[in-house]
Amino acid sequence: MSAFCTGCGAQLAADGKFCTKCGAAVVDSNPPAAVVEAKQAAPTTPLAPPVSSFGKSRAILVAALVVGGAILAAVLIMIGPQAPSSPPKSSTAVAPPRAAPTATPPATMAAPPARPATTAIKASRWEGYTNTRYGVMIDYPADLFAIQPPPPDNAGRGFTAATAGARFHVYSHANAMNFSVEELQAEDVLDIGDAAAVKQNGADWYEVIATKDAENIVRRVVLSEGLAMVHRLEIAYPKTAAAAFEPVVARMVKSFRVDPAIPEKAAANAAGSPVPPQAQKSATKPPEAKKPEAKPPEASKPAWQRIDSIALGMRIPGYGGKAGVSAEVPANWTKSDMPETNVIGFQGPEATGDDVLHVTFRAERRGAKATLASEAKIIKTRLSKGADNYRLLSERTTQIALRPAIVFSMQFSGSDSPDLLREDAAIIDAGQVFYFVTFGAPQARYAASSNIPTHVLETIGFAE
Amino acid sequence: MSLSMSSRWLRWLLMTVVMLVAAFILLVLDPSGALLFRVVGLIGMALFALSIVTMLLTFRKARKLSPWSLAIGAIVSVLCTWIFFALAGAPLSVAAIGLAVAAGAMVGVGWSLTNLLFIDGEAIRARGNIWFLAVWALSLLMTQAATLAGRQTPYAVALVSFLGMGLAVGNSLGLLARYARARRLLHGAVSVPGERR
Known part of the structure; x- marks a missing residue:
């Protein structure tokens, strides 16, 4: 036997078959007497030389195991997260539903589990719900769904069918970012997370039918006033009771409609003045004003607070001109500590788990060759x-507050957490100053809080 | 000729100290930890690429099997996965977790069967062949494809993690079983090299 390995030259052990340094087989003039495992009939039987390839039976067994495992893994991926899952325990976990949410739409993902719905559901007493602020109407079975307390801003309403494990809500908001029907629909599909969602759309409406966990979700969205207002209906019901719910859902979806004349009538009634002639007609054409002018007065305390960056001490270092922004943020949000003097931020209360939502306002002096596009590119590249x-x-x-602006939405996750985050950013060109307004939220909570960036941009103003 | 125990331990200790110091420096530079995790991610990508190259170069070479190494590998995989999802929460049902682990274990056991075991003196060694490489490549592709197809959602990430855990456990258990059988052959009345009967 060679004393040294022919592969690496290391000295070999006296009776070794392999080099202990590089693992190469030892070339030996004497016939090797290596052992093949598991096939020995008797201890005294001479050992067979090593085999260099598989036996057929082993190859079949390996192929069966590997292919079987791969098929099972593929099935698990394809069926997706439809199996009931345990709730996430991260710090960005969705807060449980509150009885009187400050945000207008109830959280779609936070429905409390109910006992499984029976095959038959009771839906015989149909009533109509009308939102007087935005003119949204829908028929619903009142013996199935219980109406929930209204939100402070009266922009919608939630309904739950606890025993049947279903719920629906209607709410409205302005399309402040001027998204098209297709863009809004794509956002909804992304929000639900069902790539196989059935989508339909028209000039001023769209529908998404999807599944999420153990529920079917139907979203019907109607846009009015020249796509300036968005009116949403979302119905969620257990997949196991789909056959019972589908005719009910179909009737509800069909009855979902908007009458912009209703808010004007409500405002006129509240003011005590005669109803204007235009308000008596049905809504065949959009009203002249781009935003709804007549709104009923808020019955409860305002849900928003006006912030003024100048009063809060925001300033651009080295800039002597006037730079300031004013807007409305949720009333229960608090100012965050920011290290830079040209940035002010607000975030939701920690007690309710809304501290994961935030809005920041930043002012920068315009650079020599800066444009909206170049500033947007910097932000997108950095992220x-x-x-x-x-x-x-x-x-x-x-345009935001009559100034040219660029708005964009981004989705990303941090390097230390797989949770998806959503950030909406608006860059406004105010001449010598660029204002950057960003709204951030976990993607899972974006739909429920999307009215916040909309409201901020609707109510924003800049120092002249 | 292997290194002496003390010099090997010293080398590992030195590497550990260097890594800790580097991590500390990165944290000083960026207290949020983003830079550190970015560097760790880059190193991970480089190690992943190197592991592929290493596998391609060495899969046919015989390596000594150690039951402790096999067991510790499986235990570490289980512990890491279990602790991570105990803290983060697994967006999978118990049934889905069980099926994912089973799927990974099936592939892992099949992979373990592709090793050819040899008795070399008192040691039991294993070496791979083209089937070993093929199953390894398939398992790698499977996990990568699962992550891509699942669009890196929390569900897909959790599924791939449990698949990987099952793969590690299945491979380790399969090799352990074969190792035990080979040990019985080794200590039975079998011929050893050079012995004449």
Whole structure:
């Protein structure tokens, strides 16, 4: 036997078959007497030389195990997260539903589990719900769904069928970012997370039918006033009771409609003045004003607070001109500590788990060759390089407070957490100053809180 | 000729100290930890690429099987996965977790069967062949494809993690079983090299 390995030259053990340094087989003039495992009939039987390839039976067994495992894994991926799952325990976990939510739409993902719905459901007493603020109407079975307390801003209402494990809500908001029907629909599909969702749309409406966990979700959205107002209906019901719910859901979806004349009538009634002639007609054409002018007075305390960056001490270092922004943020949000003097931020209360939602206002002096597009590119590049799973969801040029602006939505996750985050950013060109307004939220909570960035941009103003 | 125990331990200790110091420096530079995790991610990508190259170069070479290494590998995989999802919460049902682990274990056991075991003196060694490489490549593709197809949602990430855990456990248990059988052959009345009967 060779004393040294022919592969690496290391000295070999006296009776070794392999080099202990590099693992190469030892070349030996004497016939090797290596052992093949598990096939010995008797201890005294001479050992067979090593085999260099598989026996047929072993190959079949390996192929069966590997292919079987691969098929099972593929099935698990394809069926997706439809199996009941345990709730996430991260710090960004969704807060449980509150009886009187400050945000207008009830959280779609936070429905409390009910006992499984029986095959038959009772839906015989149909009533109508009308939202007087935005003119949204829908028929619903009142013996199945119980109406929930109204939100402070009266922009919608939630209904639950606890015993049947279903719920629905209607709510309205302005389309402040001027998204198209297709863009809004794509956002909804992304929010639900069902790539196989059935989608339909028209000039001023769209529908998404999807599944999420153990529920079927139907979203019907109608846009009015020249796509300036968005009116949403979302119905969620257990998949196991789909056959019983489908005719009920179909009737509810069909009855979902908007009459912009209703808010004007409500305002006129509240003011005590005669109903204007236009308000008596049915809504065949959009009203002249771009935003709804007549709104009933808020019955409860305001849900928003006006913030003024100048009063809060925001200033641009080295800039002597006037720079300030004013807007409305949720009333129960608090100012965050920011290290920079040209940034002010607000976040939701920690007690309710809303501290994961935040809005920041930043003012920058305009650079020599800076444009809206170049500033937007800086933000997008920084995030795409610094964050994981970065996706630019939408981008559009528009006007905010009569100033040119660019708004875009992004989705990403941090390098230390797989949770998807959503950030809406608006860059406003105010001449010598650029204002950056960003709204951030976990993607899972975005739909329920999307009225916040809309309201902020609706109510924003800049120092002249 | 292997290194002496003390010099090997010293080398590992030195590497550990260097890594800790580097991590500390990165944390000083960026207290949020983003830089540290970014560097760790880059190193991970490099190690992943190197592991592929290493596998391609060494899969046919015989390696000594150690039951402790096999068992510790499986235990570490189970512990890491279990602790991570105990803290983060697994968006999978118990049934889905069980099926994912079973799927991974099936592939892992099949992979373990592709090793050819040899008795070399008192040691039991294993070496791979083209089937070993094929199953390894398939398992790698399977986990990567599962992550991509699942769009990196929390569900897909959890599924792939449990698949990987099952793969590690299945491979370790399969090799342990074969190792035990080989040990019985080793200590039975079998011929050893050079012995004449």
